[in-house]
Amino acid sequence: MERQGPAVLIVGGGPAGLTARALLARWGVRTLLVEKHRELSPFPRSRLVNVCSMEIYRRLGLAGRIAARAFAPEYGRVRFRDTLDGPDVATAAMAGVQAPVPESPVTGVVTSQHRLEPTVLGAADAPVRFGTELVGPAEESGGVVALLADHGRGTETRVRARYVLAADGAHSTVRRLLGIGTGGPGALGDFTTVVFDADLGRWCARQPAGVYFTAHGSFLPLYPEGGWAWSGPTPEDPALTGAVAAGR
Incomplete structure (x- = not known):
C-alpha cells in the first residue's frame, strides 16, 4: 500500500533527527520521522550539548528547559x-x-542524551512512528518512494516524500541501502x-x-x-x- 507522505521523511529518532523535525515544523514543512527502535533510548549515551546546539535550542525555546535538568x-x-x-x-x-x-548568548551543558531527547520530541506536533524501519528507498521523478516496515504490526507501507533526511547515526541504514561508503580509520x-x-x-x-x-x-x-x-x-x-x- 502506498500513502501520500510528507515533504521530508526523517530516518532516525536521535538528537539530530528530533532537532530536524522541530526545526522543519517551525518553518511549516510537513515531516514524518521513523525510528526502528520501539521507543527513545533509555541509556545516557552522549553527554555534551555544545554551544552551537544550544543556540538552536534557544531559537526553539528549549534552552532553559534543557539547562534546568543539566549539571x-x-x-x-x-x-x-x-x-x-x-x-x-x-x-x-x-x-x-x-x-x-x-560571541554566543548561551553556554553548552553537560547532560545525558536520554534527558535531552524527550524535551526535543515534545517541541513539535509532527508524526513519529517508532518501531518502523526504512527498508527500501527508491528515487523517482520529483521525490522518493520509501518502503517502511512496521515491526510491531508486521506490515509494510510505501510513503512518497520530496526528500529523505538520513539522521540514523554511524551505522546508517540509509547510507547502507544507497551504497555510500565511509572514509577514515574505521x-x-x-x-x-x-x-x-x-x-x-x-x-x-x-x-x-x-x-x-x-x-x-x-x-x-x-x-x-x-x-x-x-x-x-x-x-x-x-x-x-x-x-x-x-x-x-
Whole structure:
C-alpha cells in the first residue's frame, strides 16, 4: 500500500533527527520521522550539548528547559587521574561550558542524551512512528518512494516524500541501502559502559567534572541528583567487566 507522505521523511529518532523535525515544523514543512527502535533510548549515551546546539535550542525555546535538568557549569571540565580518588594529573575546561564562548548568548551543558531527547520530541506536533524501519528507498521523478516496515504490526507501507533526511547515526541504514561508503580509520575499538548507582561524592564533590579519565576507565556522573556510568575497553572475557570497573 502506498500513502501520500510528507515533504521530508526523517530516518532516525536521535538528537539530530528530533532537532530536524522541530526545526522543519517551525518553518511549516510537513515531516514524518521513523525510528526502528520501539521507543527513545533509555541509556545516557552522549553527554555534551555544545554551544552551537544550544543556540538552536534557544531559537526553539528549549534552552532553559534543557539547562534546568543539566549539571551546573562547573561540571564542564575533564579530569585525568590514576584512580578516581587520586589527585589530578591534568585537567581542562570543556569549551563552551566552563569556558564560555564570548560571541554566543548561551553556554553548552553537560547532560545525558536520554534527558535531552524527550524535551526535543515534545517541541513539535509532527508524526513519529517508532518501531518502523526504512527498508527500501527508491528515487523517482520529483521525490522518493520509501518502503517502511512496521515491526510491531508486521506490515509494510510505501510513503512518497520530496526528500529523505538520513539522521540514523554511524551505522546508517540509509547510507547502507544507497551504497555510500565511509572514509577514515574505521572503528577504533570496542567499549563497554556500565550504568550504576553509588555514593562517590566523597572522592569528587569538591572537584566536579563531567568526565574523570582514570587508568581503570572513565567515570561519568549522570544526573545532578545522582547516578554514574563507567566506560572502558571491552575485555575479551565480558565477565571481567565488573572487575575492571571496580579497579581490581
